[in-house]
Amino acid sequence: MSKIIEELQQDRKMIFSLIQKKGPLTKRAIQNLTNIKLTTLNRIISDLIFKELIIEESVGESTGGRKPALYNVNSSKFYSIGIDISRTYTQIVLTNLKMQIIKEKRFSGEDWYSSEDLVERIVEAVKGLLYGINITSDYLLGVGVGVIGPLEREKETKTSSTNMGKSSFKSKLIKESLESRLGLPVIIDNGANCAVLGEYFYGFGKGYDNIAYFNCGMGIRTGVITSGKIIRAINDREDAFGHMVISIDGRECYCGNCGCVESYSSIYSIVKEFKSKFKKENKSCTENYLDSIDYKDVFNLANKGEPISKAVVSNSAIVFGTALTNYINLLNPQLVILSGPTIYNSDIFYKLSTEVAIKKINASNANIKFSKGGYFKEYTMAVGAAAMVIESKISLGAERRQQ
Secondary structure, X not given: OOOOOOOOOHHHHHHHHHHXXXXXXXXXXXXXXXXXXXXXXXXXXXXXXXXXXXXXEEEOOOOOOOOOEEEEEOOOOOEEEEEEEOOOEEEEEEEEOOOOEEEEEEEEHHHOOOHHHHHHHHHHHHHHHHOOOOOOHHHEEEEEEEEOOOOOOOOOOOOOEEEOOOOEEEHHHHHHHHHHHHOOXXXXXXXXXXXXXXXXXXXXXXXXXXXXXXXXOOOXXXXXXXXXXXXXXXXXXXXXXXXXXXXXXXXXXXXXXXXXXXXXHOHHHHHHHHHHHHHHHOOOOOHHHHHOOOHHHHHHHHHOOOHHHHHHHHHHHHHHHHHHHHHHHHHOOOEEEEEOHHHHHOHHHHHHHHHHHHHHOOOOOOOOEEEEOOOOHHHHHHHHHHHXXXXXXXXOOOOOOOO
């Protein structure tokens, strides 16, 4: 049953995808969008109803005579699992075909210490999500996993080890282990690519050709879609923007360059700069006190107007906004979504960085829209991973991300 969508004929995939994203729709509306003959459309709709992929949901407004039927996807039959693995947490969601979250589970990055342990925690969490609800594996389309890159597609291993701070994991091992334990197909991609895909098809990105997604946290993760296609960096790195050099004589970055965006605008850099400046201004403060300060403390102080933290956060926002200007001028996104811990915890950072970007954009008629968090907010990467499973089966031009 998990292959029922994948095995559809192309015309049925097209109609199903259209109804899924734009439904409920009448037959007339579908015809206007596709130019398919009514007799052909009737056969396709009957087949999709028989396969329980769509339903006749209700009736539409009459234009004279009998009211037309409205068709929508069957949101209570088929499901997808999305997983977002970051340095500090793992988020798991169960979604229906409309990308609505049915259940979700989140656990801390401190709750696992190896790839094998992470797989155990994920399997346990997935079983917990399915417990008590009438969903069998027959109606689960697959598992999408968003991870921190890079993913080395051209090499034999197809994936790379990812440094998660206290330990590392191999994407290939995660994929193979989850497929074995869950009995479902697993697709892995960078979390930022998952996020931008989910927003493009199901969130605030619907109706746009070009959108960009930024997750500002311990690092700066970026996903971009141009003309409906994900633009991939070398080795599928999602931190390419973060290592854009913004000042040739700037701060040293862990990548070996100087003046990278991340060396100013990542959480690590913001906290490090605040502690350095605070210690200079308050020579009597102890190391224990400085060690106890985390990024939320710095952002809270800045939001309250404390001068050192406010100056540090403001400078990081100006750097980020300037780099964002370069990015916008180069790729011309119509919608820019800013997300992640920095955005959610610092009004100053979001407001100032977007103001700088808008002011510096080199286009008099630029009509760039910004979104704080996107449609799915903190669930964007996990929902995007679930969407990746469905899109891999139904989008006629979608890349098959099944490394």
